[in-house]
Amino acid sequence: MESDPAAKLTAVSSDGSEDASWVASTLAGDLRAFDRLIERYQRRALSVAYRLLGNLDDASEVCQEAFLRAYRSLDTLDAAGRFGAWLMRIVSNLALNFRRGRKPTLSLFTEEGEGDEAMQPPARGTQTPAQTAISGELGEAIQKAVDGLPEKQRLALVMFAIEGMPQKEVAEILEMSVEAVKWNVFAARKTLRERLAEYLTE
Amino acid sequence: MNRDAEQLERLASEAADATLSAAERAQLEKAAAADPQVRAAVGAYARLAARLKAWRALPTSVDLGAAAQAIHDRIESQTEFTMSQYADGALSEADARAAALRFSGDANAMRIEREHRQVQELLDQWGTQQPAVDWSAMQARISAAVRREAATAGRRRWFRWAGGLAVAASVVVAALVGFRTLRGRTPGGVLPQGPVQVRIDRPDAGGVAAVKFDESAPEGIKNPNGLQKPEERRGVAAKSPARGDEYPGF
Numbered sequence: 001m002e003s004d005p006a007a008k009l010t011a012v013s014s015d016g017s018e019d020a021s022w023v024a025s026t027l028a029g030d031l032r033a034f035d036r037l038i039e040r041y042q043r044r045a046l047s048v049a050y051r052l053l054g055n056l057d058d059a060s061e062v063c064q065e066a067f068l069r070a071y072r073s074l075d076t077l078d079a080a081g082r083f084g085a086w087l088m089r090i091v092s093n094l095a096l097n098f099r100r101g102r103k104p105t106l107s108l109f110t111e112e113g114e115g116d117e118a119m120q121p122p123a124r125g126t127q128t129p130a131q132t133a134i135s136g137e138l139g140e141a142i143q144k145a146v147d148g149l150p151e152k153q154r155l156a157l158v159m160f161a162i163e164g165m166p167q168k169e170v171a172e173i174l175e176m177s178v179e180a181v182k183w184n185v186f187a188a189r190k191t192l193r194e195r196l197a198e199y200l201t202e
Numbered sequence: 203m204n205r206d207a208e209q210l211e212r213l214a215s216e217a218a219d220a221t222l223s224a225a226e227r228a229q230l231e232k233a234a235a236a237d238p239q240v241r242a243a244v245g246a247y248a249r250l251a252a253r254l255k256a257w258r259a260l261p262t263s264v265d266l267g268a269a270a271q272a273i274h275d276r277i278e279s280q281t282e283f284t285m286s287q288y289a290d291g292a293l294s295e296a297d298a299r300a301a302a303l304r305f306s307g308d309a310n311a312m313r314i315e316r317e318h319r320q321v322q323e324l325l326d327q328w329g330t331q332q333p334a335v336d337w338s339a340m341q342a343r344i345s346a347a348v349r350r351e352a353a354t355a356g357r358r359r360w361f362r363w364a365g366g367l368a369v370a371a372s373v374v375v376a377a378l379v380g381f382r383t384l385r386g387r388t389p390g391g392v393l394p395q396g397p398v399q400v401r402i403d404r405p406d407a408g409g410v411a412a413v414k415f416d417e418s419a420p421e422g423i424k425n426p427n428g429l430q431k432p433e434e435r436r437g438v439a440a441k442s443p444a445r446g447d448e449y450p451g452f
Contacts, residue, residue: 031352035345042341047332056333060340067344068351142328161322162329167292186286192325193317200320 016081023080026071038067041084044163045091051158052095054143062098066091088165088173092155138199145195149188152176156184157192214243218251281305285315289322 019040025033045066049059070077070087077086146154152174159170160181171178193200213230216222222230234241287293288301305311 031345031349034348035341038341038344038348042337042344046335046340050333051329056335059333060335063340064344064347068347071348071351072355138324139328139331142324157325161325164329182287182292183283185290186283189286189318189321190282192321196321196324197317199324200317 016079016083019083020080023074023077023083027074034071037070037083037087041087042067044084044165045087048088048158048163049091049095051146051162052092052154053098054147058098059095062091062094066094069094082172085169085172088159089175092159092173096151096155141196141199142192145192146188148195149191153184153188153191156181157188160185161189210237210240211243214240215247217244218247281311282314282318285311286318289315289318 019037022033022036026037042063046059046063049062049066050056053059053062066087069090070083077083146157149157155174156170159165159173160167165173167178167181171181174181176184210230210233213222213226213233217227217230230240230244234244284293284301285305288298288305291298293301305315
């Protein structure tokens with residue numbers, strides 16, 4: 001397990017101008033510029049997908065598919081500086097679709113000749129995020145409680161309360177008002193408070 | 203219903219609400235005195251208003267216990283929301299002070315605030331646990347996938363372009379072949395340009411035909427090989443063809 005709290009906010013530091021420049025360069029045919037976008041957003045994309053899906057295999061597949069879809073549709077992105085929010089919308093939509101059983105059509109992990117040692121998840125039993133600082137039982141309880149939340153609450157909670165994205169950015173990604181984000185996060189926490197009551201100490 | 207009748211009906215309706223001006227009331231009274239239909243409308247609207255008023259006044263079955271519970275739940279939910287925001291540090295300084303003051307003596311509110319904070323602490327711990335991923339390798343993997351996608355898209359574009367080119371080339375070749383074929387079958391080797399008129403002069407007297415080319419055709423086309431000028435060809439007599447003969451190029 002890797003604990004890298006600073007990494008999860010890497011993408012937040014962008015003011016969008018670099019993103020816009022990289023998007024423009026990509027559209028002009030410079031794939032190295034898209035590499036920079038991948039480097040900037042892969043952690044957040046994978047992390048959000050992982051929290052939403054609870055499985056690294058699925059999260060990796062969704063993450064990769066999200067970047068591919070973003071690349072294919074890059075010319076439809078109106079505000080190039082908002083690439084991050086746009087990508088996260090793709091990630092969250094793909095993750096939700098994945099959960100509903102509609103898997104992405106392209107899985108690069110299964111392509112012929114594409115062994116992927118680097119992104120293979122740890123052996124089962126070591127990939128649950130709750131096993132170092134949080135006991136396995138509690139980690140599973142949290143994952144189960146988060147999984148049981150309504151979609152909007154789950155997305156708002158994961159992006160704001162777990163990934164630490166600003167409410168305004170979450171609102172943009174989820175296409176709702178900041179107040180609605182606040183309310184969804186609250187409603188999610190309220191549910192978790194009830195479902196995790198036995199783990200909340202006096 | 204004409205405009206005046208509509209206006210009077212509107213006045214009759216509003217009379218039931220007692221919202222008419224003095225002038226409107228006078229107008230309605232005058233019309234009602236003169237027209238029994240207006241009087242009937244005034245009466246109908248007055249009765250309708252009375253029925254609606256009575257209907258509104260009917261006692262309805264209200265579960266006061268449920269209503270009180272709903273109000274209580276709403277207040278509690280709002281309290282929880284405020285405490286959740288307080289725990290998040292999402293309240294403004296003034297709102298945070300007000301919330302602290304308001305809830306300081308409220309054990310229930312403080313419990314809610316504590317539990318929300320604990321939930322967030324759990325989520326924070328849970329969120330810091332990242333799966334073991336080699337980010338460089340992951341980037342390389344995605345990057346390779348994007349390059350494959352770009353190459354595939356490039357091939358698709360090339361095939362579209364080549365396909366279009368092939369169709370265009372086929373059309374050109376077909377046109378050239380057709381042109382050469384026609385040229386070989388045209389008198390003098392020149393393909394007539396523009397409309398060609400064929401006129402039969404007195405077919406009953408020897409079957410004489412006249413051929414006329416359009417004079418608007420470019421000179422180089424009309425007479426590239428020293429052919430007769432159109433006016434020279436005009437009126438050239440030829441024997442009427444026998445059945446089955448051809449006039450090449452027509």
